[in-house]
Amino acid sequence: MEFDWTEDDARHREQLRDFLAEELPADWETISQHGPGGDAQAAFSRHFCGRMAERGWLTQHWPEEYGGQDASPWRHAVVGEEMWAIGEPRGAQYMNVNWIGPAIMTYGTEAQKAEHLPRISSGDVLWCQGFSEPEAGSDLAALRTQALRVEDDYVINGSKIWTSYCNHADFIILLVRTDPNSRRHRGISVLLVPMDTPGIEVREIPSVVGERYFHEVFFTDVRVPMSTRLGPENEGWEVVGHALQFERVGAARYARAAVTLDRLAEIAQERGLLDDPIVVDRLGEARALCEAARVLTYKVIDLRAKGSPPTADTQLARVLGTRADNAIGVLALEIVGPEALEYGSFADSNFRLAMTAGVAVGATEVQLNLIASRFLGLPRE
Amino acid sequence: MDFDLNQEQSAVLEAVETLLDKHAGAARAVELAAESDYDAGLDDALEQAGYGDIASAMGRLEAVLIIEAVAKRGGVVSAGARLLAAPALSLDAPPGPVALMRTGHSGPVRYAAHARTLLMLDDECARCIELEPGACPAVPSNFGYPMGRVSDEIAAGGRALAPGSGPRLQDAWRLGLAAETVGCMEGALEQTAGYLKERKQFGRAIASFQAVQHRLAECAIQLEASRWLTREAAHGAGSSEAIATAAAFALDAAGHVFAETHQLSGAIGFTREHDLHVWSMRLHALRQELGGVAGHRRAVVDQRWGAGSSQGSGEGGR
Ligand SMILES: Cc1cc2nc3c(=O)[nH]c(=O)nc-3n(C[C@H](O)[C@H](O)[C@H](O)COP(=O)(O)OP(=O)(O)OC[C@H]3O[C@@H](n4cnc5c(N)ncnc54)[C@H](O)[C@@H]3O)c2cc1C
Numbered sequence: 181m182e183f184d185w186t187e188d189d190a191r192h193r194e195q196l197r198d199f200l201a202e203e204l205p206a207d208w209e210t211i212s213q214h215g216p217g218g219d220a221q222a223a224f225s226r227h228f229c230g231r232m233a234e235r236g237w238l239t240q241h242w243p244e245e246y247g248g249q250d251a252s253p254w255r256h257a258v259v260g261e262e263m264w265a266i267g268e269p270r271g272a273q274y275m276n277v278n279w280i281g282p283a284i285m286t287y288g289t290e291a292q293k294a295e296h297l298p299r300i301s302s303g304d305v306l307w308c309q310g311f312s313e314p315e316a317g318s319d320l321a322a323l324r325t326q327a328l329r330v331e332d333d334y335v336i337n338g339s340k341i342w343t344s345y346c347n348h349a350d351f352i353i354l355l356v357r358t359d360p361n362s363r364r365h366r367g368i369s370v371l372l373v374p375m376d377t378p379g380i381e382v383r384e385i386p387s388v389v390g391e392r393y394f395h396e397v398f399f400t401d402v403r404v405p406m407s408t409r410l411g412p413e414n415e416g417w418e419v420v421g422h423a424l425q426f427e428r429v430g431a432a433r434y435a436r437a438a439v440t441l442d443r444l445a446e447i448a449q450e451r452g453l454l455d456d457p458i459v460v461d462r463l464g465e466a467r468a469l470c471e472a473a474r475v476l477t478y479k480v481i482d483l484r485a486k487g488s489p490p491t492a493d494t495q496l497a498r499v500l501g502t503r504a505d506n507a508i509g510v511l512a513l514e515i516v517g518p519e520a521l522e523y524g525s526f527a528d529s530n531f532r533l534a535m536t537a538g539v540a541v542g543a544t545e546v547q548l549n550l551i552a553s554r555f556l557g558l559p560r561e
Numbered sequence: 562m563d564f565d566l567n568q569e570q571s572a573v574l575e576a577v578e579t580l581l582d583k584h585a586g587a588a589r590a591v592e593l594a595a596e597s598d599y600d601a602g603l604d605d606a607l608e609q610a611g612y613g614d615i616a617s618a619m620g621r622l623e624a625v626l627i628i629e630a631v632a633k634r635g636g637v638v639s640a641g642a643r644l645l646a647a648p649a650l651s652l653d654a655p656p657g658p659v660a661l662m663r664t665g666h667s668g669p670v671r672y673a674a675h676a677r678t679l680l681m682l683d684d685e686c687a688r689c690i691e692l693e694p695g696a697c698p699a700v701p702s703n704f705g706y707p708m709g710r711v712s713d714e715i716a717a718g719g720r721a722l723a724p725g726s727g728p729r730l731q732d733a734w735r736l737g738l739a740a741e742t743v744g745c746m747e748g749a750l751e752q753t754a755g756y757l758k759e760r761k762q763f764g765r766a767i768a769s770f771q772a773v774q775h776r777l778a779e780c781a782i783q784l785e786a787s788r789w790l791t792r793e794a795a796h797g798a799g800s801s802e803a804i805a806t807a808a809a810f811a812l813d814a815a816g817h818v819f820a821e822t823h824q825l826s827g828a829i830g831f832t833r834e835h836d837l838h839v840w841s842m843r844l845h846a847l848r849q850e851l852g853g854v855a856g857h858r859r860a861v862v863d864q865r866w867g868a869g870s871s872q873g874s875g876e877g878g879r
Contacts, residue, residue, distance in 0.1 A: 461855055463862050559758065
């Protein structure tokens with residue numbers, strides 16, 4: 181058992197901090213106030229990820245043959261923590277480097293690799309994720325969007341919902357039913373679809389989360405070549421399962437929460453609130469929660485670094501990360517007070533980011549179901 | 562980073578488990594509790610195997626692993642004090658239980674009735690007080706540990722140790738508390754989950770109800786996070802802040818796990834014939850030390866953000 185960072189990883193963290201200090205513009209807080217999907221942040225991400233790529237840092241955890249440096253999952257975690265802590269200047273591109281690129285490496289044809297991987301690793305392409313549907317939320321296997329074969333093409337009809345980042349996206353990674361007679365997990369495939377394909381219509385769903393968080397994406401006779409399919413036909417469930425196996429802890433929410441909390445403690449101190457035992461108690465509780473989420477996430481990274489199959493540790497970490505994020509989001513409102521009510525203020529921005537944590541990327545209750553069966557071995561209902 | 566036990570750690574734990582198979586377990590804890598007794602046999606066995614020195618021989622992390630294991634098996638020995646607190650003060654404590662107390666504490670003290678050594682936490686310096694057998698009268702308690710009462714006179718005595726010994730004792734004590742809490746929570750949760758898989762109502766195992774599953778899953782999350790925070794804090798130069806953080810989380814979790822394991826066990830969980838109490842009741846005893854959850858949280862805030870207001874905080878933390 182060993183809980184220290186290697187010197188190299190610790191040094192890399194410092195390098196990243198210096199880099200961020202140089203690269204982030206003075207108005208970064210304004211740029212990032214709408215979240216990674218906002219117009220300004222999406223545009224900035226192309227510039228920023230380009231700069232990351234120039235340093236060789238954007239995809240350093242990728243294998244060398246795809247332009248990476250085979251850096252360890254720990255190194256990748258350092259990058260994730262530093263980026264997320266400051267508001268994720270990679271914008272939606274964190275998904276590209278975390279799992280979309282690796283999924284293409286694992287399941288893609290040579291042509292798909294040649295088309296997509298260089299663009300992802302140069303930091304100039306935006307992707308969105310088209311999984312959820314109106315009738316398929318937690319129960320994703322109920323999805324109905326169809327892609328039927330017509331000659332050498334698929335013709336897609338249906339709709340996706342909650343799709344983040346998609347108004348700026350160049351591509352959508354899409355889950356569709358390719359076998360119209362299939363049920364549940366069978367008969368699903370993954371398609372890599374350019375967003376400018378005729379027949380795709382995007383409608384923003386206004387929300388209290390922030391600008392451009394949610395969209396509906398409608399597919400009407402959208403015709404794409406079969407070569408857009410990632411992995412075997414009708415085995416898409418396994419493809420995304422594999423691609424996403426560690427992604428439930430892909431966003432280092434605890435790192436963001438910890439930075440927010442440090443700032444809250446500063447505010448509390450300035451206002452003399454550290455003499456208030458209730459404030460002290462809340463701060464101590466919140467800090468312990470952040471740290472708990474961090475250490476459980478590290479447990480998952482340890483498994484990943486050792487090439488072990490994923491376990492329910494992922495769900496443990498995920499639920500606690502959500503709790504930390506939520507708790508600190510609310511604490512920010514309480515400590516900052518009425519100033520928090522202004523849109524885009526420090527506490528407001530954090531609160532909006534935090535409040536969806538228990539639903540996005542798989543709701544907490546579903547994670548708890550998995551912990552019950554896989555971690556505790558409790559009998560099914 | 563590496564979350565797996567290394568070879569030496571596995572070997573130590575295996576040996577400790579063998580020893581615990583022989584000397585500890587819920588039945589033994591129940592037997593001792595009936596007499597408010599201390600497990601001198603287990604204490605001897607641990608001592609003879611050399612685990613008293615494990616913190617200096619191997620490290621605090623290894624001591625924490627042993628304390629966890631002992632607590633999980635319901636061992637009635639002052640493992641936290643012997644394996645962490647005494648070594649942190651470089652004390653050659655005489656064999657037998659060691660009790661820990663903070664200046665100004667009022668109320669029963671774990672192990673005081675049996676202890677030969679009492680370590681007193683003042684501010685900057687700790688004190689070491691030697692106890693004659695029978696010096697501290699036993700106090701009946703329902704909270705799973707043999708307890709004793711320390712008179713004001715005894716509490717005022719002993720010899721002061723070097724400056725800096727106070728904070729060292731506080732860290733070691735806190736770390737031991739967290740580790741022991743982890744072991745007790747694990748015992749309570751395993752007992753409860755096992756029972757609920759067997760116990761049928763409405764024609765099915767209670768553990769198959771989702772409302773129950775989610776509550777057990779929440780307990781598991783709290784337990785695992787407590788475990789890893791504590792182990793991480795014990796490792797290498799783990800700071801006072803890390804230790805306070807682990808304790809703040811674990812002792813808070815302890816309250817949650819107590820409430821949930823008892824609620825989910827139904828009436829049988831309150832009986833002496835059902836073993837849950839062996840672990841659960843101790844959780845609340847552990848929550849009484851070093852200012853409890855509020856005290857640990859305050860320590861986190863002081864260490865991290867330098868509030869600088871905790872040093873004098875009495876028991877109860879605020
Ligand atoms: C900010 C945000 C961004 C998102 N971005 C995307 C995106 O880019 N692409 C995409 O495809 N999707 C996206 N989603 C959708 C997300 O994946 C779903 O919201 C999520 O899977 C839950 O589905 P749902 O919202 O339909 O909730 P429902 O499935 O309707 O669930 C509602 C409630 O019921 C509970 N529940 C459901 N089933 C069970 C059960 N079996 N047992 C107990 N409780 C249950 C849930 O836990 C939840 O609390 C995003 C969501 C959010 C909030």
